[in-house]
Amino acid sequence: MHRDSYRPGPPAEIAAEPAGDRWTLLFVRELRHAPEKVWAALTDPARLREWAPFLADRDLGAPGAATLTLVDGETAVAHPATVRRAEPPHLLEYTWGDDLLRWELTPSGTGTRLLLRHTLGERGMVPMVAAGWHLCLDVADHLLAGDPVGPIRGAEAKDFGWAELRDAYAERLDGRPPRA
């Protein structure tokens, strides 16, 4: 698909759960591809760079330290990460700076039901983070289908409906428009 024709799909199923003094975003996404294929997209640096918000310095499919570099236009900031659990093709868990990301893959028909749990500092961030992952996972789905639109990361997300998604997710979580 040509990049300019890409439009975000409808909002996914999400929830926000307290996690001690922090919050966890739960984000569910059905992908049209088998768990093995999704696993490779989640762990292989060459695939990650085509859809993820960060670049990985190594394959994330094995426990231990890694560096995940956040890319935003011309700037790139490296953040330490630790892969805590890697059980292909079902469970991947790693820290990224202060955040914790846990990916659970379940076969669903011929595809995969992906559950992302992203633990972060403040409740108010949840809709923004959900909007970011929505765009990333849309891009990943296109990539896996052999119909890439190219990575959408950093401030560029705003050109592809990030703010509208953020507002839609805030409304889903809180049952009201975010700036009412």
Next chain:
Amino acid sequence: MSVDAFAVLAEPTRRRILDALRRSECSVGELVDALGMSQPAVSKHLKVLRETGFVTCRTAAQHRIYRVDPRAFRAVDGWLAPYREMWAAHLDALERHLDKE
């Protein structure tokens, strides 16, 4: 004063964030809207600014609201003080020169 403070301020994005916070305290979402930057980038830079004492935050209705903490800037200002005196000394010299004219 530690070298770290200059490393923190050397990053242009962080200076843009500080410029915005100098005008008024902001949440992450407000900075994202105002600066045309991505949320992950704003969050990561705010973390650095918070850990090095340039900003503090308070929590209000689910959001963290960030503001500039002048204490870290006083350290930078203190480091600059002898250089300002150097400048003042040159001005004194100029004045003495003009007195003789």
